[in-house]
Amino acid sequence: xxxxxxxxxxxxxxxxxxxxxxxxxxxxxxxxxxxxxxxxxxxxxxxxxxxxxxxxxxxxxxxxxxxxxxxxxxxxxxxxxxxxxxxxxxxxxxxxxxxxxxxxxxxxxxxxxxxxxxxxxxxxxxxxxxxxxxxxxxxxxxxxxxxxxxxxxxxxxxxxxxxxxxxxxxxxxxxxxxxxxxxxxxxxxxxxxxxxxxxxxxxxxxxxxxxxxxxxxxxxxxxxxxxxxxxxxxxxxxxxxxxxxxxxxxxxxxxxxxxxxxxxxxxxxxxxxxxxxxxxxxxxxxxxxxxxxxxxxxxxxxxxxxxxxxxxxxxxxxxxxxxxxxxxxxxxxxxxxxxxxxxxxxxxxxxxxxxxxxxxxxxxxxxxxxxxxxxxxxxxxxxxxxxxxxxxxxxxxxxxxxxxxxxxxxxxxxxxxxxxxxxxxxxxxxxxxxxxxxxxxxxxxxxxxxxxxxxxxxxxxxxxxxxxxxxxxxxxxxxxxxxxxxxxxxxxxxxxxxxxxxxxxxxxxxxxxxxxxxxxxxxxxxxxxxxxxxxxxxxxxxxxxxxxxxxxxxxx
RNA sequence: GCGCCUGUAGCUCAGCUGGAUAGAGCAACGGACUUCUAAUCCGUAGGUCGCAGGUUCGAAUCCUGCCAGGCGCGCCA
Numbered sequence: 001x002x003x004x005x006x007x008x009x010x011x012x013x014x015x016x017x018x019x020x021x022x023x024x025x026x027x028x029x030x031x032x033x034x035x036x037x038x039x040x041x042x043x044x045x046x047x048x049x050x051x052x053x054x055x056x057x058x059x060x061x062x063x064x065x066x067x068x069x070x071x072x073x074x075x076x077x078x079x080x081x082x083x084x085x086x087x088x089x090x091x092x093x094x095x096x097x098x099x100x101x102x103x104x105x106x107x108x109x110x111x112x113x114x115x116x117x118x119x120x121x122x123x124x125x126x127x128x129x130x131x132x133x134x135x136x137x138x139x140x141x142x143x144x145x146x147x148x149x150x151x152x153x154x155x156x157x158x159x160x161x162x163x164x165x166x167x168x169x170x171x172x173x174x175x176x177x178x179x180x181x182x183x184x185x186x187x188x189x190x191x192x193x194x195x196x197x198x199x200x201x202x203x204x205x206x207x208x209x210x211x212x213x214x215x216x217x218x219x220x221x222x223x224x225x226x227x228x229x230x231x232x233x234x235x236x237x238x239x240x241x242x243x244x245x246x247x248x249x250x251x252x253x254x255x256x257x258x259x260x261x262x263x264x265x266x267x268x269x270x271x272x273x274x275x276x277x278x279x280x281x282x283x284x285x286x287x288x289x290x291x292x293x294x295x296x297x298x299x300x301x302x303x304x305x306x307x308x309x310x311x312x313x314x315x316x317x318x319x320x321x322x323x324x325x326x327x328x329x330x331x332x333x334x335x336x337x338x339x340x341x342x343x344x345x346x347x348x349x350x351x352x353x354x355x356x357x358x359x360x361x362x363x364x365x366x367x368x369x370x371x372x373x374x375x376x377x378x379x380x381x382x383x384x385x386x387x388x389x390x391x392x393x394x395x396x397x398x399x400x401x402x403x404x405x406x407x408x409x410x411x412x413x414x415x416x417x418x419x420x421x422x423x424x425x426x427x428x429x430x431x432x433x434x435x436x437x438x439x440x441x442x443x444x445x446x447x448x449x450x451x452x453x454x455x456x457x458x459x460x461x462x463x464x465x466x467x468x469x470x471x472x473x474x475x476x477x478x479x480x481x482x483x484x485x486x487x488x489x490x491x492x493x494x495x496x497x498x499x500x501x502x503x504x505x506x507x508x509x510x511x512x513x514x515x516x517x518x519x520x521x522x523x524x525x526x527x528x529x530x531x532x533x534x535x536x537x538x539x540x541x542x543x544x545x546x547x548x549x550x551x552x553x554x555x556x
Numbered sequence: 557g558c559g560c561c562u563g564u565a566g567c568u569c570a571g572c573u574g575g576a577u578a579g580a581g582c583a584a585c586g587g588a589c590u591u592c593u594a595a596u597c598c599g600u601a602g603g604u605c606g607c608a609g610g611u612u613c614g615a616a617u618c619c620u621g622c623c624a625g626g627c628g629c630g631c632c633a
Contacts, residue, residue: 084576306631313633341560342628432595444592515597
């Protein structure tokens with residue numbers, strides 16, 4: 001409809017110009033928007049105001065010139081008004097709307113897919129939690145956002161790869177090994193001192209028990225260093241398996257699990273450092289090797305190889321991100337907790353120093369989650385091993401509620417996750433409000449199937465859709481027409497919460513409709529038309545929910 | 557001190573690639589189930605869009621400064 005009106009205005013501008021009513025043939029891009037207030041029409045354009053400086057005319061005069069040259073061949077326009085400072089307001093014929101249900105039925109589960117990716121390869125890396133402990137709520141938010149963004153981008157024509165980066169190298173893994181090792185000795189009856197910097201959680205004991213069962217006490221016969229190494233590998237693998245299971249029950253899967261250690265094993269870290277060294281980007285100072293990140297906008301240079309010869313985490317991250325782009329991704333997206341934001345400039349610097357445009361690297365920062373129960377904060381301390389895991393949350397509130405709630409805020413905002421509210425099946429909980437729409441429509445259709453003469457095969461093809469012309473019908477249709485635009489925005493901005501809010505808005509419109517209008521009536525044509533509308537609503541709800549990774553139940 | 561995020565109704569937040577009278581949910585109050593699922597709906601009430609300037613036909617939205625809160629500023633990961 002917007003497109004149609006744009007063309008009509010464009011034509012009117014040209015005609016007006018030809019007839020000498022407008023001095024200049026230079027026209028701006030025509031913007032057509034939906035006014036907030038119904039009395040301002042169904043669509044409004046500000047062309048006249050924007051053209052004022054070009055045409056050297058008063059906006060209202062320009063608007064008059066445009067309006068008087070409008071040709072409405074298809075008779076979609078009921079009336080046109082000039083309002084306020086020079087808005088041109090279009091009121092659409094009530095009968096013209098139902099037309100726009102056709103693409104929804106024609107495209108089905110593809111409705112809303114705007115092809116902005118055009119097959120371009122894009123990678124999104126998320127969660128990437130260290131395999132040293134279970135996933136907690138914060139990871140859940142990252143997982144929900146990352147997975148949903150991946151869904152949206154794939155839906156919009158990108159060739160998306162989802163990746164999990166496994167930090168299976170470095171000090172934290174060492175610490176993990178030491179923690180398990182000490183618990184093993186403890187289980188064998190030794191009294192050991194368990195340092196504070198080791199992982200305190202009970203899961204360490206469980207792992208120790210498993211490893212002793214599996215490998216036997218002879219594990220401890222080798223040198224401590226070797227035993228710790230074995231413990232570290234074993235524990236990391238176990239924790240990783242656990243994470244995979246948790247993520248799967250959260251509806252999240254990855255195309256690639258990328259090991260940090262593999263970057264060292266294949267010599268990629270050394271190679272990349274060598275390359276940068278040859279190009280003078282990396283230099284030695286104070287016995288350490290530094291990366292010249294400040295030349296690329298970082299606040300200071302960063303160490304890559306420490307005085308003691310060990311590489312820093314940044315070293316492998318340089319190699320990792322460099323190779324991501326080498327793997328052929330046009331864009332590389334990282335989903336990070338907001339506490340890592342200070343790390344962005346140096347990774348961007350590394351990419352730019354590698355000869356790539358820094359815009360190819362994008363970080364979605366996700367703010368903290370505070371866990372509450374009935375409004376009271378739940379104490380969480382990784383150090384003390386007290387935390388509510390993602391698994392616990394899933395068990396308590398379920399996948400759909402968890403995913404939906406994680407996406408009810410912009411990532412830029414911190415999120416209070418209240419376990420009590422999330423578990424409630426009341427209107428405090430927006431998931432069910434949206435899912436209920438789907439269930440209700442399915443129920444209507446089931447009921448209709450039990451009715452005599454339950455044939456809807458002609459729906460949408462006969463004149464019956466003209467009956468969809470009440471304000472309630474039109475309001476719903478207009479919302480459905482908005483959906484592709486919502487999808488485009490959420491893809492471009494990588495903001496899944498836009499879909500969440502849209503679905504709540506659509507749900508609200510539907511429930512209102514349901515309470516005021518009847519779908520199944522004695523009037524066969526009307527019933528057919530309304531079923532046609534209802535199935536379109538159901539389709540859009542299902543499409544949106546699927547992008548969020550939430551199921552659309554047929555009954556509740 | 558520097559950087560990032562936030563500041564909109566009593567609470568939690570949308571809106572912020574500029575548009576007309578700023579929205580939703582919750583909480584409060586009052587209503588609606590013999591009819592397709594009341595996990596629903598309708599109505600009432602509620603606002604100096606943190607503050608001050610600037611840009612322009614027009615600012616919650618863009619720019620600058622300030623104030624407040626959160627997070628981060630390692631040869632940790």
